[in-house]
Amino acid sequence: MQxxxxxxxxxxxxxxxxxxxxxxxxxxxxxxxxxxxxxxLSMNIEESNGEVDVKTAHIRGFERFAIKVSPGFFDNPKxxxxxxxxxxxxxxxxxxxxxxxxxxxxxxxxxxxxxxGAIAAKHLxxxxxxxxxxxxxxxxxxxxxxxxxxxxDIDSLDVWARKRDSAEAYVERMRTLGLTVxxxxxxxxxxxxxxxIVTTTPARTPILTAQDVPEGAHVTAMGSDSPxxxxxxxxxxxxxxxxxxxxxAQSEANGELKAFSRPARQGSDDSSGSNSFGADGKPxxxxxxLGRIIAEGQRLRLSDASITxxxxxxxxxxxxxxxNFALARxxx
Amino acid sequence: MQxxxxxxxxxxxxxxxxxxxxxxxxxxxxxxxxxxxxxxLSMNIEESNGEVDVKTAHIRGFERFAIKVSPGFFDNPKxxxxxxxxxxxxxxxxxxxxxxxxxxxxxxxxxxxxxxGAIAAKHLxxxxxxxxxxxxxxxxxxxxxxxxxxxxDIDSLDVWARKRDSAEAYVERMRTLGLTVxxxxxxxxxxxxxxxIVTTTPARTPILTAQDVPEGAHVTAMGSDSPxxxxxxxxxxxxxxxxxxxxxAQSEANGELKAFSRPARQGSDDSSGSNSFGADGKPxxxxxxLGRIIAEGQRLRLSDASITxxxxxxxxxxxxxxxNFALARxxx
Numbered sequence: 001m002q003x004x005x006x007x008x009x010x011x012x013x014x015x016x017x018x019x020x021x022x023x024x025x026x027x028x029x030x031x032x033x034x035x036x037x038x039x040x041l042s043m044n045i046e047e048s049n050g051e052v053d054v055k056t057a058h059i060r061g062f063e064r065f066a067i068k069v070s071p072g073f074f075d076n077p078k079x080x081x082x083x084x085x086x087x088x089x090x091x092x093x094x095x096x097x098x099x100x101x102x103x104x105x106x107x108x109x110x111x112x113x114x115x116x117g118a119i120a121a122k123h124l125x126x127x128x129x130x131x132x133x134x135x136x137x138x139x140x141x142x143x144x145x146x147x148x149x150x151x152x153d154i155d156s157l158d159v160w161a162r163k164r165d166s167a168e169a170y171v172e173r174m175r176t177l178g179l180t181v182x183x184x185x186x187x188x189x190x191x192x193x194x195x196x197i198v199t200t201t202p203a204r205t206p207i208l209t210a211q212d213v214p215e216g217a218h219v220t221a222m223g224s225d226s227p228x229x230x231x232x233x234x235x236x237x238x239x240x241x242x243x244x245x246x247x248x249a250q251s252e253a254n255g256e257l258k259a260f261s262r263p264a265r266q267g268s269d270d271s272s273g274s275n276s277f278g279a280d281g282k283p284x285x286x287x288x289x290l291g292r293i294i295a296e297g298q299r300l301r302l303s304d305a306s307i308t309x310x311x312x313x314x315x316x317x318x319x320x321x322x323x324n325f326a327l328a329r330x331x332x
Numbered sequence: 333m334q335x336x337x338x339x340x341x342x343x344x345x346x347x348x349x350x351x352x353x354x355x356x357x358x359x360x361x362x363x364x365x366x367x368x369x370x371x372x373l374s375m376n377i378e379e380s381n382g383e384v385d386v387k388t389a390h391i392r393g394f395e396r397f398a399i400k401v402s403p404g405f406f407d408n409p410k411x412x413x414x415x416x417x418x419x420x421x422x423x424x425x426x427x428x429x430x431x432x433x434x435x436x437x438x439x440x441x442x443x444x445x446x447x448x449g450a451i452a453a454k455h456l457x458x459x460x461x462x463x464x465x466x467x468x469x470x471x472x473x474x475x476x477x478x479x480x481x482x483x484x485d486i487d488s489l490d491v492w493a494r495k496r497d498s499a500e501a502y503v504e505r506m507r508t509l510g511l512t513v514x515x516x517x518x519x520x521x522x523x524x525x526x527x528x529i530v531t532t533t534p535a536r537t538p539i540l541t542a543q544d545v546p547e548g549a550h551v552t553a554m555g556s557d558s559p560x561x562x563x564x565x566x567x568x569x570x571x572x573x574x575x576x577x578x579x580x581a582q583s584e585a586n587g588e589l590k591a592f593s594r595p596a597r598q599g600s601d602d603s604s605g606s607n608s609f610g611a612d613g614k615p616x617x618x619x620x621x622l623g624r625i626i627a628e629g630q631r632l633r634l635s636d637a638s639i640t641x642x643x644x645x646x647x648x649x650x651x652x653x654x655x656n657f658a659l660a661r662x663x664x
Contacts, residue, residue, distance in 0.1 A: 001435070003335070041373035045390050045397070048426050054386050054399060058377050065377070067386060069399055069421065071428025085428050087421070089401060094380050096403025096417050101433065103333070 002100045004330055009104045012329040013111060015147050019325060023115040024122075024294060026059060026321030030247075031291030034060040037316045039249065042226075049075045051226070057316030059324075064090050064099055066323035068316070070109055082106075084139075088323045100327055112322040113314055114143035116246065116290075117220045120310035121196055122151040123293055124244060124301060125218035129195035130155045135187050135207055135231075136200035136223060137161035137170035144198045144222070145174065152196065156180035160190035162201070188212040199223050199231040206233035206259075213239075215305040222312040224255050232256045237283065237309060242300035244288040245311040255313040257283060291317075334432045336662055341436045344661040345443060347479050351657060355447040356454075356626060358391060358653030362579075363623030366392040369648045371581065374558075381407045383558070389648030391656075396422050396431055398655035400648070402441055414438075416471075420655045432659055444654040445646055446475035448578065448622075449552045452642035453528055454483040455625055456576065456633060457550035461527035462487045467519050467539055467563075468532035468555060469493035469502035476530045476554070477506065484528065488512035492522035494533070520544040531555050531563040538565035538591075545571075547637040554644040556587050564588045569617065569641060574632035576620040577643040587645040589615060623649075 013019060029035050037057035044051045050073035058065040070086040077083060086109060088102040102108065117140075121129070129152045134141045137159065148154055157179045161167035167183045174181055184190035191197050191212045199208055201223045213219060213236060223231045237243055237256060245251035252261050260283040288300060290310060301308055345351060361367050369389035376383045382405035390397040402418040409415060418441060420434040434440060449472075453461070461484045466473045469491065480486055489511045493499035499515045506513055516522035523529050523544050531540055533555045545551060545568060553563045569575055569588060577583035584593050592615040620632060622642060633640055 036375055036377065038373055038375045041370055041386055041388065043368055043370045043388055043390060043397075045368065045425055047392065048428075050425070050428050052388070052397075052399070052423070052428060054373055054388070056373065056375055056384070056386070058375060060379065065375075065384075067384070067401055069423075071423060073426070073428040076427055079427065081427055081429070085430075087430060089419070089421075091384070091401075091403060093377055093382070094405070095408055095411065095413055096380075096382050096384060096405040097413070098417075098419060098435070103430070 001098050003103065004100065005103050006105045006107050008330065009102055009326055010107050013108065013322070013326045015111060015114060015143065015150065017150060019111065019322070020115050020118055020150055022321050022325035023112055023318055024119050026317040027119060027291040028294045029059045030315070030317045031289065031293070031295030035317050037247070048073055055314070055316035055319050057320045058093055059317060059320055062093060062320065062324060064324055064327065065093050066090050066320045068109065068319040070106065088319060090323050090327055102323060102326060108322045108326055109319070110139055110143055112318040113140060113222060113312070114147035116312050116318060117144045117198060117222055118147035118151045120220045120244065120290060120312065121148055121218055123290070124242070124308040124310055125152065125196050126216060126301070126304055129218070131158065131193055131195045132156070133158040133191045133194035133197045134200065135160050135190065135198070137166040138200060140200040140222060141170055142173060144200060145177070148196060154179060158182050158184055158190040158194060160184045160187045191217070196220070201231060202229060203231045204228050205230070207231050208236055209233040210235035210239035213307055215307065218308045220310045220312060221256055224311070225313050226254050227258065230256055230259060232309065234259050238285060239307060240285070240309040241302065241306040242288060242308045243285050244290050244293060244300065244309065246290050246313055246315050248287055248289060250313040250315065251311050256311040257287065333430050335435065336432065337435050338437045338439050340662065341434055341658055342439050345440065345654070345658045347443060347446060347475065347482065349482060351443065351654070352447050352450055352482055354653050354657035355444055355650055356451050358649040359451060359623040360626045361391045362647070362649045363621065363625070363627030367649050369579070380405055387646070387648040387651050389652045390425055391649060391652055394425060394652065394656060396656055396659065397425050398422050398652045400441065400651040402438065420651060422655050422659055434655060434658060440654045440658055441651070442471055442475055444650040445472060445554065445644070446479035448644050448650060449476045449530060449554055450479035450483050452552045452576065452622060452644065453480055453550060455622070456574070456640040456642055457484065457528050458548060458633070458636055461550070463490065463525055463527045464488070465490040465523040465526035465529045466532065467492050467522065467530070469498040470532060472532040472554065473502055474505060476532060477509070480528060486511060490514050490516055490522040490526060492516045492519045523549070528552070533563060534561060535563045536560050537562070539563050540568055541565040542567035542571035545639055547639065550640045552642045552644060553588055557645050558586050559590065562588055562591060564641065566591050569615065571639060572617070572641040573634065573638040574620060574640045575617050576622055576625060576632065576641065578622050578645055578647050580619055580621060582645040582647065583643050588643040589619065
C-alpha cells in the first residue's frame with residue numbers, strides 16, 4: 001500500500017488534456033451503463049457547521065476504484081484552516097485491498113470538478129466561444145476558467161461575485177492568464193455578452209434567470225451540491241434549449257433539478273408565480289445526462305442561438321477516474 | 333495525522349470490559365437521539381464477487397468521528413487472501429481534518445460486532461445463562477462466544493454449521509476456553525438446551541425456526557447484513573416475546589425485518605403459508621431498538637420463559653465508538 005500527500009499529487013496531476021480525457025472517459029463509461037455508482041453518503045455535523053460526503057463508483061473493467069471522502073467545515077477559516085478537505089482511498093477492484101491512499105486535501109476533487117466544466121463546455125458550448133462570465137470568486141472560479149482554456153480559445157472574462165472585494169481579488173489572481181478581465185456590479189451585466197457562463201457560488205436562492213442569459217450561451221452551474229443550494233432560476237432551465245446534468249438523481253437531490261421536485265416545491269415560497277411545469281412534480285423539459293451525450297455523440301446545440309445548460313453536482317465516477325489517473329502518474 | 337496497522341491496533345484493543353462499555357455507550361447515545369447516522373453506502377462489484385460498505389456516524393459531543401470502509405471479496409480465499417478487509421478513517425468533528433487512519437484490516441469491525449452481541453445478551457438474556465449454541469463456524473462464531481464470557485458465566489457450547497468439518501475445526505479452536513463443547517447434526521439439536529443462541533452465518537434462507545428455540549432462550553442473529561441474507565424464520569420473530577434490532581431501518585433493509593417488508597415478500601416464494609402479519613407490510617409485533625433499551629433501561633424479559641431476539645446488522649455508531657476507543661488507547 002502506498003501513501004501520497006498533496007504536494008506529490010499536485011505535481012503529478014494538473015489541468016491538462018490527459019486529465020481531461022480521463023474524466024471524459026469516466027463520463028462516457030457512465031453513459032454506456034458501465035459504471036456502478038451508489039448514492040452519495042452524506043452526514044451533517046451541525047455543531048461544527050460541517051458536513052462530510054463520501055462518493056464512490058466502479059468503472060467496469062477498471063483495476064481499481066476510489067472511495068472519496070470530502071469534509072466541508074465552514075468555520076475552519078476562523079481557525080486559519082481551509083473549509084474543504086479530504087482524501088481518496090484507492091482499492092483493488094479484484095480483491096478489495098487498499099492499494100493507495102491519496103491524502104490530496106481535496107486537490108483532486110477540485111481538478112476533476114473543473115475538468116467536468118470543461119467537458120460540458122466542449123460538448124455543449126459554441127466552438128467559437130471566446131468570452132466567459134463567471135459568477136463567484138472562489139477556487140473553482142479560477143480552475144473552471146483554466147480548464148475551459150483546454151477546450152475553447154477564451155479571450156475575456158467577466159466577473160460578478162456577491163462581495164465586490166472578492167471579485168476584485170479573484171480578477172487579480174487571473175491577470176496572469178492573458179485575458180481581458182472585468183468586474184461587474186450584477187450577474188446580468190457580467191453575463192450580457194458571454195458565450196459561456198459558469199456559476200460557482202454557494203447560493204441558496206437563484207442568481208441567474210432566463211433574462212440574464214444571452215442567445216447562444218452555454219451555462220455550466222456547478223455550485224449547487226446539497227439539498228439547500230441552487231443557482232439557476234426555473235425560468236432559465238425552462239427556457240434552455242437543452243438541459244443536461246451529470247446524473248439525474250443527484251441533480252434532483254442536490255442540484256438544480258430540485259427546483260422541480262415536489263418536496264422542494266412544497267416547502268418553498270413560490271412567489272415567482274411560475275407554474276409552467278407539470279403537476280406531477282417533473283420538469284417540463286427533457287433531462288439529458290452528460291455521460292449519455294458523450295457516449296452517444298449527441299449534438300444538443302442545434303443553432304448558434306441555442307441556450308444550453310449543464311448542472312454539475314460532482315459524481316463518484318469522476319473520483320474513480322481521477323484517482324486511477326493520479327495513481328498511474330504517481331507510479332510512473 | 334497518524335497511521336496505525338493491524339498489529340498495533342490488535343495489541344491495543346481486545347474483547348474486554350472497557351471496550352464493551354465504549355460500544356454500549358455508543359448504543360446508549362444512539363438511543364438518546366444523540367447520534368447522526370446516515371444510511372450505509374454500499375456498492376457491489378459483481379465481476380469480482382465483491383462488495384464494499386461504508387458506514388459512519390457522529391456522536392454528539394465526541395471529538396472525532398470515524399468513516400469505516402469494509403470490502404468483502406468472496407473469491408479472495410482462492411488467492412490466499414482473507415475475504416473481509418477494511419480500514420477506519422478518524423476525522424476531527426470540529427474541523428473535518430483526518431486525525432488518523434486505522435489500517436485494521438477489519439479487526440475493529442470484528443471486535444465491535446462481537447461486543448454488540450455481548451451487549452444484546454447482557455440486556456436480554458437470562459442472567460443465569462450458561463449454555464450457548466452457535467450456528468456458524470467463522471470468525472464471529474469464535475468472537476461472539478468470547479465476548480459473551482464478559483457478561484455471562486458460560487460453561488458449555490453447542491455448535492452446528494452447514495459444513496461438519498468447519499464445525500469440528502471451530503470447536504478445536506474453542507477448546508482452550510474451558511467450555512464443554514459439542515458439535516450437532518442439526519441447528520435444532522444444537523439449540524435444544526441453549527440459554528443463548530447466536531446465529532452467525534451467511535445464510536440466504538432461514539436456519540432457525542420458532543420450534544428450534546427452547547423457552548427462556550435469547551437469540552442474537554448477527555449474520556444477515558445485506559438484502560439477500562436472512563437467518564431467522566418469520567415464525568421465530570412472531571413467536572418471540574420481544575424483537576430488538578440495532579436500527580430498524582437497517583434491519584428492514586439488510587437484517588431480519590426484511591422478511592416482513594413488502595418488496596421482500598412480493599419477491600419471495602411464500603410456501604410457508606404464514607400470514608400472521610399485517611397487510612400493510614409491517615411486522616405483527618413491536619420492534620425495539622437496542623440503543624433505546626439501554627438508554628431507557630427497558631426490561632423486555634418478563635419471565636424466565638420469555639424468548640427474546642436481537643437482530644444485529646452492524647451500525648456506524650459502533651464504528652465511531654470503537655475507533656475513538658482504539659485511538660485513545662493508541663495515543664496513550
